[in-house]
Amino acid sequence: MTTLCDMLVFGGTGDLALHKLLPALFHLHRDGRLHPKMRILALARNALDRQRYLALAERHCRAQVARADFSSEAWRSFSERLDYFAMDVSQSADFGRLARYLGPDQGCGRVHYLATAPHLFEDIAAHLAIAGLAGPQSRIVLEKPIGHSLESARAINAAIGKVFDESQVFRIDHYLGKETVQNLMALRFANALFEPIWRAGHIDHVQISVCETLGVENRGAYYDRSGAMRDMVQNHLLQLLCLVAMEAPVRFDAEAVRNEKVKILEALQPISGLDVRDKTVRGQYSAGKIGGQEVPAYYFEKNVDNDSDTETFVAIKAEIDNWRWAGVPFYLRTGKRLARKYSEIVIQFKPVPHRLFADGEANCLLIRLQPEERISLQLMAKTPGKGMRLEPVELDLNLAQAFSRQRRWDAYERLLLDVIEGDSTLFMRRDEVEAAWRWVDPILEGWHEYYQSPRPYAAGTAGPEQAHSLLELHGRQWHD
Ligand SMILES: NC(=O)C1=CN([C@@H]2O[C@H](COP(=O)(O)OP(=O)(O)OC[C@H]3O[C@@H](n4cnc5c(N)ncnc54)[C@H](OP(=O)(O)O)[C@@H]3O)[C@@H](O)[C@H]2O)C=CC1
Numbered sequence: 001m002t003t004l005c006d007m008l009v010f011g012g013t014g015d016l017a018l019h020k021l022l023p024a025l026f027h028l029h030r031d032g033r034l035h036p037k038m039r040i041l042a043l044a045r046n047a048l049d050r051q052r053y054l055a056l057a058e059r060h061c062r063a064q065v066a067r068a069d070f071s072s073e074a075w076r077s078f079s080e081r082l083d084y085f086a087m088d089v090s091q092s093a094d095f096g097r098l099a100r101y102l103g104p105d106q107g108c109g110r111v112h113y114l115a116t117a118p119h120l121f122e123d124i125a126a127h128l129a130i131a132g133l134a135g136p137q138s139r140i141v142l143e144k145p146i147g148h149s150l151e152s153a154r155a156i157n158a159a160i161g162k163v164f165d166e167s168q169v170f171r172i173d174h175y176l177g178k179e180t181v182q183n184l185m186a187l188r189f190a191n192a193l194f195e196p197i198w199r200a201g202h203i204d205h206v207q208i209s210v211c212e213t214l215g216v217e218n219r220g221a222y223y224d225r226s227g228a229m230r231d232m233v234q235n236h237l238l239q240l241l242c243l244v245a246m247e248a249p250v251r252f253d254a255e256a257v258r259n260e261k262v263k264i265l266e267a268l269q270p271i272s273g274l275d276v277r278d279k280t281v282r283g284q285y286s287a288g289k290i291g292g293q294e295v296p297a298y299y300f301e302k303n304v305d306n307d308s309d310t311e312t313f314v315a316i317k318a319e320i321d322n323w324r325w326a327g328v329p330f331y332l333r334t335g336k337r338l339a340r341k342y343s344e345i346v347i348q349f350k351p352v353p354h355r356l357f358a359d360g361e362a363n364c365l366l367i368r369l370q371p372e373e374r375i376s377l378q379l380m381a382k383t384p385g386k387g388m389r390l391e392p393v394e395l396d397l398n399l400a401q402a403f404s405r406q407r408r409w410d411a412y413e414r415l416l417l418d419v420i421e422g423d424s425t426l427f428m429r430r431d432e433v434e435a436a437w438r439w440v441d442p443i444l445e446g447w448h449e450y451y452q453s454p455r456p457y458a459a460g461t462a463g464p465e466q467a468h469s470l471l472e473l474h475g476r477q478w479h480d
């Protein structure tokens with residue numbers, strides 16, 4: 001069971017709160033991991049009373065939580081913790097009302113989870129301070145993306161920094177809470193095997209793909225101002241890149257891990273000006289079929305401009321200018337409405353230096369984050385029978401099977417517990433977020449400057465053709 005603290009979820013009626021945060025808190029409650037006295041208060045403008053909010057939350061939790069894990073009894077006891085307060089976070093006076101409603105804290109501080117659009121973060125922090133709700137024991141969780149650009153991220157970080165010490169700030173990136181992502185660190189730093197070959201001398205290139213079948217759903221208003229670059233690359237994909245590329249931290253703690261990640265972000269070779277034409281591909285989905293169902297083009301989605309040139313797909317050839325990685329491309333790719341949903345990291349090794357056999361492919365290490373969690377090493381083996389016919393075989397570590405007796409935690413469960421415990425190892429530090437924007441901003445500017453309008457791709461395909469050329473030009477291909 002964890003430390004006692006209360007949690008305030010700003011944006012408690014939103015997509016994130018209802019689809020991810022409440023189901024994760026429900027699981028933690030059901031597993032007995034929350035302090036019995038912990039209270040959860042959801043906040044938003046909608047004038048709901050507690051009963052109507054509970055009905056809304058229950059409907060979503062039932063839909064998100066596996067049938068076997070949901071029971072009316074567990075929901076009833078969880079809902080005793082849950083309450084709702086209607087307020088407008090842009091109104092300072094509402095925070096006075098909130099402070100009176102909350103009364104004195106239970107002695108262990110509060111977690112303020114900001115599941116709202118980032119432009120509200122500055123107001124919320126300032127108003128919390130004025131209302132006396134930002135004491136030294138409180139913590140604040142900021143959802144990604146932090147800002148829209150380096151400048152806006154700096155402004156948000158500065159405003160938050162006026163109220164909260166950096167140790168109280170938890171910038172969440174839910175990819176870091178995924179089991180296989182943490183397993184990547186275990187693989188690299190708990191096995192002596194990989195370290196000697198984890199470098200330019202042995203690795204040809206790295207691929208990081210986060211492919212989705214979903215479109216923008218109900219988030220058109222947000223997404224159309226963000227696009228895949230700000231929504232996914234600036235945070236999730238760059239965090240994955242950091243974990244693949246960073247040096248071993250001296251300790252497994254927040255400062256040591258984050259120091260190493262920042263060094264990678266700072267070593268990313270800038271892509272600016274005309275480089276964007278050679279090293280990046282933007283795409284936008286047009287109408288197509290997903291799972292046999294017709295889906296509309298992006299610009300016909302709800303709350304999206306019908307002449308929108310927002311990208312729903314990005315592919316980038318990134319390079320890291322340091323001793324370990326010089327000359328090794330890291331190909332990043334993410335998109336919505338693609339043929340299949342999966343996220344994976346592929347480490348493509350170089351071929352053997354001298355070829356003895358007619359067949360043979362270079363080794364490759366596949367780290368599959370979802371839908372299944374597995375790590376598999378592709379090796380060459382002789383096929384049975386006469387002659388030396390070789391074929392690739394997989395040395396497979398199926399993590400879900402290996403730990404089949406334990407329920408697989410959702411990323412938010414793990415990260416919410418870390419916040420409650422005050423462990424920020426898997427959260428982004430201020431300088432990390434800013435270093436990521438420093439690399440992303442010139443690409444966004446290059447697209448704007450050189451009118452790189454997105455290449456269309458039909459929904460249900462692997463993205464625009466140009467994303468393939470990005471690799472094919474160098475004799476490589478995506479691991480599909
Ligand atoms: N949805 C997702 O899967 C993910 C979202 N995120 C991030 O999480 C954040 C929230 O996203 P999402 O849930 O999708 O957004 P939504 O638009 O679905 O929800 C926004 C929430 O904020 C509330 N809100 C808006 N304005 C105010 C206000 N002035 N005062 C009080 N409450 C307000 C809304 O309620 P009301 O209008 O009633 O006030 C609603 O509850 C964003 O920063 C997003 O980038 C990050 C990862 C994944």
Ligand SMILES: O=C1O[C@H](COP(=O)(O)O)[C@@H](O)[C@H](O)[C@H]1O
Pocket residue numbers: 212214231232343
């Ligand atoms: O942060 C986000 O992530 C989701 C994808 O997350 P996953 O855990 O399902 O892979 C993405 O759909 C969303 O647009 C983005 O904001």
